[in-house]
Amino acid sequence: MRFGHFFYPMKFDDSQDDVAIRECLDEAILVEQLGYDAIWFAEHYFTGECVYGDPLVFAGAVAVKTSRVLLGFGIIELPLHNPVRVAMQTALLDNLSQGRLVVGTAKGSNYNAFEYIGFGTDPAIGGAQMEEAEKLMVTAWTQDEVHFQGEHYQVAFPSVRPRPYQKPHPPLARACINRESIMEMARIGRPILLRGRSTNSTAADIALYRDTMAESGFSDEAIERNLDQIWVWREMHVAESDDRALDEFIPANYEAFSTIQAYRDEWNPKEFPMSRQVPPTPREGYAEHPDPDAAENLVGSPRRVAEQIALMRDAGIRNLMLTNRGLMSPDATQRSLKLLAEQVMPKFRDS
Numbered sequence: 511m512r513f514g515h516f517f518y519p520m521k522f523d524d525s526q527d528d529v530a531i532r533e534c535l536d537e538a539i540l541v542e543q544l545g546y547d548a549i550w551f552a553e554h555y556f557t558g559e560c561v562y563g564d565p566l567v568f569a570g571a572v573a574v575k576t577s578r579v580l581l582g583f584g585i586i587e588l589p590l591h592n593p594v595r596v597a598m599q600t601a602l603l604d605n606l607s608q609g610r611l612v613v614g615t616a617k618g619s620n621y622n623a624f625e626y627i628g629f630g631t632d633p634a635i636g637g638a639q640m641e642e643a644e645k646l647m648v649t650a651w652t653q654d655e656v657h658f659q660g661e662h663y664q665v666a667f668p669s670v671r672p673r674p675y676q677k678p679h680p681p682l683a684r685a686c687i688n689r690e691s692i693m694e695m696a697r698i699g700r701p702i703l704l705r706g707r708s709t710n711s712t713a714a715d716i717a718l719y720r721d722t723m724a725e726s727g728f729s730d731e732a733i734e735r736n737l738d739q740i741w742v743w744r745e746m747h748v749a750e751s752d753d754r755a756l757d758e759f760i761p762a763n764y765e766a767f768s769t770i771q772a773y774r775d776e777w778n779p780k781e782f783p784m785s786r787q788v789p790p791t792p793r794e795g796y797a798e799h800p801d802p803d804a805a806e807n808l809v810g811s812p813r814r815v816a817e818q819i820a821l822m823r824d825a826g827i828r829n830l831m832l833t834n835r836g837l838m839s840p841d842a843t844q845r846s847l848k849l850l851a852e853q854v855m856p857k858f859r860d861s
Contacts, residue, residue, distance in 0.1 A: 511819070511858040512829045514548030515541040515847070516584060516743060517568075519836030520766050521561040530561045531568075533840050538572045540844060541579065544851035548580035550741070550831045553587050553618065555625050557773045561836065566599045573606040581610050584703055584743065584831055585685045587618030589636040590629045593643035593663065597650035597670050604675040611676070614703050615644055616685035623784050624777035633782050638662070644682070651679035683739065689718060696722035699732060701739035703831075709802040709818070712742055713825035738828060745807040746832035748849040749842070752810040756793050759809050762837035763790045808832065812853035819858060 515537070521530040538549055549572060551565035562568040569581055581603070586596060604611040617636045619625040626633040642660045649656055650670045657666045674680055685703040686692045695702050696719045706712045716737070723733045745763070749755035767790055778784055791805055800806055800818035802825065808815050822830070832850075834843060 511823055511827075512547040513850070513855050513858075514550050514580070514582070514741060514829065514831040515546050516550040516552065516831040516833035517560075517562075517565075518552040518833040519561045520559055520770070521836060522558040522766075522769050524558060527558075527561060530836070534562060534568070534836075535571060535575060536840075537843065537847075539575055540847060542576045544847060545855065546579060546847075546851065547829075548582055548612075548741075548831065549576070550582045550584040550614075550743075552584060552833075553590075554622065555590075556628055556777075557770060559622075559770055559773075566596070566603070569603055570606060573603055573610070576607075579610065580612060581607050582612035582683070582741070582831075583614045584741070585614040585616040585618055587625070588615050588643040588647070589617060589631055589639040590619075590625065591643070593647040594650050594665060594667070594670070596643075597647045598672075600647075600680060601651065601670060601672050601674045604680050605672050607675075609675040609680075611680040612683060613680050614683040614685055615640065616703075618685075620687065621774055621778075621784050621787050623779055623782040624774070626782075627777075627779060633784070635662075648679060648682070681739065683741070686715075689715075692719050693722045695719070697726045699723065699726075699728055699736060701736050704740065704742045706742045706744040706822075706827075707805045709800075709821050709825050709827070711803075712822070712827060716740060716826045737826075740827075741829040741831045742822070742827050743831045743833070745809070745834060746815070746830075746846070746850065747807075747809050747834045747838060747842075748812060748815050748846045748854070750811065750849075752796070752798070752814050755810050755846075756796060758838060758842055759807075759834065760790070760793045763807075763835070766835060766837055812849050815850065816854045816857055819854065823858060 519534055551569050552560050553565045554560035600613055617640045623633045639662050642662050646658050646663050651674055654669045683701040683703050684695050692715055704715055747755050747759040802821050
């Protein structure tokens with residue numbers, strides 16, 4: 511199994527943004543030193559839900575402060591960007607990291623219509639806009655003398671410079687939240703990113719992806735290659751005991767959920783109804799042993815977290831992108847990262 515650190519740092523107090531961003535950079539260096547396999551970047555705006563705001567700029571800083579870890583976007587919300595500029599920015603990042611980049615895309619902002627409104631675009635057309643933006647981005651990466659005429663983008667230019675380090679371009683992955691999108695990506699052989707719910711439901715998503723690829727005529731080798739590129743997002747906090755981990759994580763998680771939901775209630779326009787996020791699992795939802803049918807995060811002692819990861823491994827989950835959303839103190843976060851790296855990850859390195 512591979513383990514990734516997912517930067518999703520929630521900091522709603524804007525008086526300490528500079529401190530929080532420096533802490534994130536220090537965390538990136540620590541993550542690489544501890545032997546994690548990847549660093550992933552989220553994208554959210556306007557509220558402090560993601561304190562660094564622009565993941566492309568922040569990823570550039572991380573790229574030059576690290577030398578080994580994979581760098582992935584989980585995800586770039588393409589409808590909020592000019593896709594030609596994203597092609598240039600990601601090509602530069604691919605060169606700065608010497609080919610360590612994975613570009614995850616999606617419509618994004620499943621709950622935050624105000625992010626679309628804030629950038630002067632429309633969530634109602636985000637899906638169609640994203641599909642076209644992705645095609646234009648790949649065209650810009652790979653072709654000279656680009657002439658692209660779409661419904662949302664009409665452009666012409668000689669070429670994108672720099673060229674991507676990886677040829678023909680960095681790996682693309684699509685974040686999927688339902689069966690239809692999983693099957694759509696499987697039919698074209700595109701790797702996917704999953705937001706983990708229960709272990710068993712995530713296993714069902716992976717099985718659906720595998721079976722759909724097989725039905726679409728892909729070889730066993732191609733299917734295995736793509737299964738190795740599926741990353742599953744879960745929230746994680748490890749402490750010396752289950753009680754300490756839950757005491758630190760659960761209240762902070764609920765407070766953050768309530769804060770961002772208040773922003774949504776105030777700023778999401780009524781004419782753009784959005785899905786309502788399910789509240790976090792309460793403390794009583796965490797028994798002594800993990801339940802593969804429960805929407806549990808990876809929270810607990812090294813013993814409990816290792817037990818849960820073993821269930822995930824046995825269910826076909828190969829790669830984890832883990833975050834505590836920046837809700838813990840720097841000391842608690844570093845302690846959690848070290849406990850996972852030193853007492854949990856070695857149990858799964860050969861599996």
